[in-house]
Amino acid sequence: MSDAKNRAFRLETFRAVLDRIIPADDYPGALDNGVDSFILSLWDAGLVADCEAIDQGLLDLDAQTSGRFSMLSSESQDLLLAEHKEETWFSILCELAAEGFYADPANGANPDAISWRMIGYRPGLPEGPSGPCENPQDAVRGRLRA
Amino acid sequence: MKIDYDAIIVGAGAAGNIAAGVLAEAGKRILLIERGKSRTYAEDGHRDHLRNHRLQAYGFNTGPEIDGNPRVFIDQQGRRHVIKPHQDNYHVNAAVVGGGTFVYGGLAWRFHPKDFLMASTYGRPEGSSLVDWPISYDDLELWYGKAEHEIGVSGDGSGDRNSGPRGRDYPMPPVADNPTSAHLRAGASALGLSTFTPPLLVNTVPRAGRGACIHCGSCVGFPCPSNGKNGTQNTMLPRALATGHCDLLIETVVEKVATDDRGNVIGVDILEADGAGQFKSRRICSSMVILSAGAIETARLMLLTRTNREPNGLGNNHDQVGRNLQGHYYPTVFGLFEEPVQDSKGPGVTIATTDYNHGNDGVIGGAMLADDFVMLPIILWKSGLPDDLPRYGLSAKHFMRDNFTRIAQIKGPVHEIPSADCRVRLDPEIRDKYGRSVAQLSGTTHGETVRTADYILEKADAWMRASGAVRTWGKRQTLRLSAGQHQAGTCRMGEAPQTSVTDSFGKVWGHDNLYVCDASLHPTNGGYNPVLTVMALAFRNAERIGNLL
Numbered sequence: 001m002s003d004a005k006n007r008a009f010r011l012e013t014f015r016a017v018l019d020r021i022i023p024a025d026d027y028p029g030a031l032d033n034g035v036d037s038f039i040l041s042l043w044d045a046g047l048v049a050d051c052e053a054i055d056q057g058l059l060d061l062d063a064q065t066s067g068r069f070s071m072l073s074s075e076s077q078d079l080l081l082a083e084h085k086e087e088t089w090f091s092i093l094c095e096l097a098a099e100g101f102y103a104d105p106a107n108g109a110n111p112d113a114i115s116w117r118m119i120g121y122r123p124g125l126p127e128g129p130s131g132p133c134e135n136p137q138d139a140v141r142g143r144l145r146a
Numbered sequence: 147m148k149i150d151y152d153a154i155i156v157g158a159g160a161a162g163n164i165a166a167g168v169l170a171e172a173g174k175r176i177l178l179i180e181r182g183k184s185r186t187y188a189e190d191g192h193r194d195h196l197r198n199h200r201l202q203a204y205g206f207n208t209g210p211e212i213d214g215n216p217r218v219f220i221d222q223q224g225r226r227h228v229i230k231p232h233q234d235n236y237h238v239n240a241a242v243v244g245g246g247t248f249v250y251g252g253l254a255w256r257f258h259p260k261d262f263l264m265a266s267t268y269g270r271p272e273g274s275s276l277v278d279w280p281i282s283y284d285d286l287e288l289w290y291g292k293a294e295h296e297i298g299v300s301g302d303g304s305g306d307r308n309s310g311p312r313g314r315d316y317p318m319p320p321v322a323d324n325p326t327s328a329h330l331r332a333g334a335s336a337l338g339l340s341t342f343t344p345p346l347l348v349n350t351v352p353r354a355g356r357g358a359c360i361h362c363g364s365c366v367g368f369p370c371p372s373n374g375k376n377g378t379q380n381t382m383l384p385r386a387l388a389t390g391h392c393d394l395l396i397e398t399v400v401e402k403v404a405t406d407d408r409g410n411v412i413g414v415d416i417l418e419a420d421g422a423g424q425f426k427s428r429r430i431c432s433s434m435v436i437l438s439a440g441a442i443e444t445a446r447l448m449l450l451t452r453t454n455r456e457p458n459g460l461g462n463n464h465d466q467v468g469r470n471l472q473g474h475y476y477p478t479v480f481g482l483f484e485e486p487v488q489d490s491k492g493p494g495v496t497i498a499t500t501d502y503n504h505g506n507d508g509v510i511g512g513a514m515l516a517d518d519f520v521m522l523p524i525i526l527w528k529s530g531l532p533d534d535l536p537r538y539g540l541s542a543k544h545f546m547r548d549n550f551t552r553i554a555q556i557k558g559p560v561h562e563i564p565s566a567d568c569r570v571r572l573d574p575e576i577r578d579k580y581g582r583s584v585a586q587l588s589g590t591t592h593g594e595t596v597r598t599a600d601y602i603l604e605k606a607d608a609w610m611r612a613s614g615a616v617r618t619w620g621k622r623q624t625l626r627l628s629a630g631q632h633q634a635g636t637c638r639m640g641e642a643p644q645t646s647v648t649d650s651f652g653k654v655w656g657h658d659n660l661y662v663c664d665a666s667l668h669p670t671n672g673g674y675n676p677v678l679t680v681m682a683l684a685f686r687n688a689e690r691i692g693n694l695l
Contacts, residue, residue, distance in 0.1 A: 021538040027547070047204050078539065085536070094537040095528065099196055099203060102523040102546070106192035119550035121523045122490035123193070124362040125371055131193030 005051045007043060009058035011036075016070035017058065020077050021097045027118045030097050030109075038100035038109035039093075050092050057089030106130035151177045151393075152695050153434040154414050156400050156447065158182075159245020160378055160677050161664040161684035162438030164293075167382030168688035170392040174695050177430060178386065179395045179416065182209035182241035184379075185248070187369040195522050199240055199249045199631070200367030202232035207368065208249060209241030214579030217442075220588035222625075228576055237473070237587060237629035239440045243396060244379025246631055247677065251366030251493060251519045252347030252375055254299040255674035256290045256682075259283035259310040260504045261511075261561065264670050268510045274592040275470050275566040276510075277669045280640050280650040283310040289682035297681060298376040300350040305342025308500040318350045321359075326487045326517050326554045327496040333613025334499060344498040344516050347677070349374035356380065365492035366519040378681075399580050402451040403437075403660065404429050409455030411435050411660045417580050425580050434659045434695060437637075438684075441471060441666040442629065445570040445636035446585045448647075448654075448662075461637070461654040466647045468570035470635040471587065472671050473628040474559035475595055477513070477603035480530050481615030486551040494520035502605050503561070503673045509598040511561030513673045515606055518555040526550060532619045554615070556606040559632065560599045561673035563592040568627055570636050591628045599623040632676050637666035652687045663687055 015036050022030035030036070042048050061069050061080070069077065084090045100109030102116075104123070110116065113129040123129040153169055155162045158180035166178045185208065196203040205212050210231045219227045219235040229236045240246045260267050262279040270276045291314045293299075303315035320343035334341045349358045349372075357372040365375070373380055386392040395416070404413040413431035420426055437444045445468040449459035459467055498516035506512045521530070527546065530553065536542055568589035576584045600622050610618045639662075640646025643655035652667050654660040665671070665680050672679060 022543055023540055025540060025543070027543075042204070081538070085538070091537065094542075098527045098537070098542075099524055102527055103195040104193050107194065107196055116523060119523055119546050120486070120488075120490075121550060122363050124360070124490060124492070125193060125364070126360070129193075131371070132188050132190065134191050 005043065005046065007051070007055050009055050010062060010067065012070040013058050013062050016077060017061070017081065017093065018097055020074065020081055021094050022101055028114055030101060033101055033109045033111060033115065035097050035100040035109045038107065039096045041108065042096070048096065050088065053089040054093055057084065057087060057093070104130045148431060149433055150413070150430050151175045151432040153436055153691065154179065154430060154432040155436045155438055156414065157245065157437070157439035157443070157664065158243045158379070158383065158394065159239070159438060159440065159664065160247045160680045162436070163244065163378030163383040163386065164681055164684035165436055165438060165663050165688040165691070166386040166392050168685060169692050169695070170386040170389040172692040174391060174692060176386065176392040177395060177432065178392055179398050179400055179414070180243050181397065181399045182243060184243040184396050185369065187371050187373065190369050193364055193368065195364070195524050198367040199246070201522065201525055201528065202238070205232050206240070210238065216576055216578065217584050218573040218576050218586040220586065222590065235587070235627070237442060237633055239442070239631055239633060243383065243394070244377040245440070247377030248369055248379050249367055250377070250677065251495065252677070253495065253675040254294065254301065254345040254347045254678045255514060255672070256309060257283065257672035257674055257679050258308065258500070258503050261670065261672040264511065264561070267504070271510065271563055271592060271594050273565065274563045274594065276563050277638070277640065279669050286679070286682050286686065287311065287313060289686040290678060292685045293678055293681035294345070296685070297347055297378065297381050298349060298353055299345050299347055299678070301345030302343050306500055307340045308503060316345060318353060321346060321348065321350055321493060321496060324491060324494065324496050325489055329483065329487060329554065329613045330497045330517060330556070330609065333609050336612045337609060339499045339501050339609065341497050341499050344495050346493055346495065347376040348493055349376065354381070359493065361491040363490035363492060363520050364522060365494060400447060401427050401580065401582060403435055403447060403460055404431070405451065405453050409453035411460070411657055434661065434691060436661045436663050436691065438664045440664055441633035441636045442570050442585050442587070444662055444664055444666045446572065448637065449572050450582060456656070460660065461647050461656060463656065464644050466638070466645070468636050469566045469568070470564045470638055471568040471570055471589070471627070471629050471633065472562040472564045472591060472635045473630045473632040474562060474671065475591070475599040475623050475628055476557055476559055477599045477606060477620065477623060478555055478557035479603065479606040479610045479618055479620040481554045481556070481610035481613065482549060482617040483552045483554060483615055487554045488521065488551045490520050492520045494518060502602060506598070506601060509601045510563055510594050511598055511673055513558035513560040513598070513602045515556055515558040515602070515609065518557055521555070523550060526553065554610070556610050558602060558606070559673060559675055560595060560602055562628060562671055563594040563598070564635055564670060565589055565592045587627060587629070589627060590625050593625060595628070596623050596625055632671060634665035634668040634671040634676060637662045638669045639667045640669060651690045652683070661687065661691060
């Protein structure tokens with residue numbers, strides 16, 4: 001894991017790429033579900049491995065399109081991304097998007113467990129899809145009673 | 147010197163809690179020390195699909211804490227990597243009261259009688275450290291039964307035609323079928339394979355004051371919402387504490403085993419934080435010390451304790467401590483069916499065969515094969531999609547939408563052929579936040595393990611196809627270090643100090659009052675999930691220790 005890293009990429013480009021990684025159809029896409037915020041939170045917490053590669057990959061995409069990637073048609077965007085599909089930064093971004101989209105709602109990008117309803121996953125926990133609440137005081141330090 | 151306790155046990159996991167319960171109920175004064183926290187389902191935070199013991203993208207739902215607890219991994223090219231607990235190659239075990247049993251799936255296998263006789267059965271492959279156990283299945287049978295009843299196992303005692311003889315049936319009926327079961331049963335039948343419902347440390351009916359499984363959709367890797375998964379934290383530990391003879395010290399790290407000036411074990415040195423956050427060593431004395439910290443940390447504690455008599459670590463005058471590190475390769479086949487085969491109702495394991503554990507043409511040993519625990523969506527995405535499927539676009543989304551409920555798995559733990567060069571050592575440079583040298587892991591399993599794993603993968607694939615899967619996929623294995631949650635072997639028991647670390651009851655050679663009690667003892671690790679064997683040995687060896695105290 002790296003420390004928190006600055007990012008140089010354009011948010012419009014980042015969001016447009018995510019929109020093609022998990023597009024909306026009858027069910028929400030990455031942006032509807034908040035996958036962009038999920039990834040940016042991880043990024044700002046320094047938890048995204050190889051974030052430099054993603055940063056550079058998005059910058060290269062902008063350089064390739066004179067900063068207009070987000071304004072291209074979906075078809076043009078898909079054609080461009082297909083050129084990059086084998087590149088590490090793109091694989092990592094796909095994986096991060098899937099983490100948000102398919103993880104539990106409490107991770108922030110699967111609101112109301114919509115992605116789980118789409119695929120037929122049943123969480124089956126008494127408290128709801130994300131189970132119990134957070135518990136900041138999850139244990140007390142032990143005491144030696146000798 | 148004041149003797150504070152009859153015995154100090156380091157590690158409140160699968161074995162340590164059992165030793166504590168057995169000894170405390172025998173009237174002994176016990177101190178049980180655990181570096182992790184004591185947690186419950188309700189206290190454990192949200193059901194985090196990215197931070198658990200099946201998927202550790204950013205951390206865990208238990209310890210070890212991500213910061214301050216590194217290990218060093220030496221790869222096959224000799225390069226050093228400093229690894230955090232949730233990263234690949236750390237080979238983590240849950241640090242929490244209950245250890246792995248707090249979050250495991252709880253497959254409750256007895257090893258096959260031939261698993262205790264691997265060298266006799268197959269010969270010792272060149273370059274391997276394959277040996278027989280110093281004890282047999284028959285020596286453990288009674289204790290397997292005790293573990294099944296005291297901890298609580300559901301199963302069908304007459305189901306497994308390859309099992310060794312058993313004295314008693316399981317105390318609870320087996321788990322029910324799910325939509326996968328009938329397909330795999332028909333496929334097995336077509337191939338002439340025998341199948342049955344695998345044993346699980348899960349309540350299928352209310353038992354011992356706790357509820358039954360409520361069939362949630364996230365079992366292995368997580369604490370249980372109904373407390374119906376039987377770990378040691380909700381069975382033997384409460385019994386130990388109820389005696390009033392057992393103190394439990396949590397979030398406490400042992401610096402080293404305490405020794406006198408002749409090198410005899412006299413207790414442990416724990417580390418306590420002072421007001422300024424500095425760790426200070428405090429000695430606690432006992433008649434007996436039992437190390438139950440898991441195969442990596444138990445070996446590390448032995449190596450951290452250096453005396454004039456044993457300058458390379460306790461019990462290590464023959465350079466055996468930390469060798470033979472092993473775990474399990476897990477060949478896995480995914481099968482796509484035309485109709486739904488998943489209902490996300492846990493635990494999820496419903497059908498197994500042990501026909502491939504032994505008697506396989508041209509390979510050594512084998513594996514139990516079974517379907518798997520309920521699968522998390524993100525785990526399918528990360529590790530279960532076919533290689534040729536794009537990971538982006540509508541094709542990826544639609545594959546998940548259309549197929550999540552139509553995918554079954556067959557997988558199993560391959561009996562490893564150990565290597566003496568697969569090791570836990572102390573790293574000369576890196577220390578943890580307590581100032582202790584960290585574990586350095588190096589070496590690989592023996593190449594025969596890979597051959598057996600690939601053989602088993604083919605058998606799993608054939609079973610899946612015979613069961614009606616329209617498409618199957620799975621990965622062949624490569625040579626690597628294997629330890630992880632099934633870590634074992636680093637303080638193997640045996641017949642002589644030149645070739646082992648302990649006697650057949652876990653007493654460290656050269657010491658009268660130092661015992662190892664965990665999977666470190668396993669000379670080999672079976673073709674099954676090892677936890678019931680860890681538990682059976684703990685019941686057996688703790689009773690022996692109690693008789694000596």
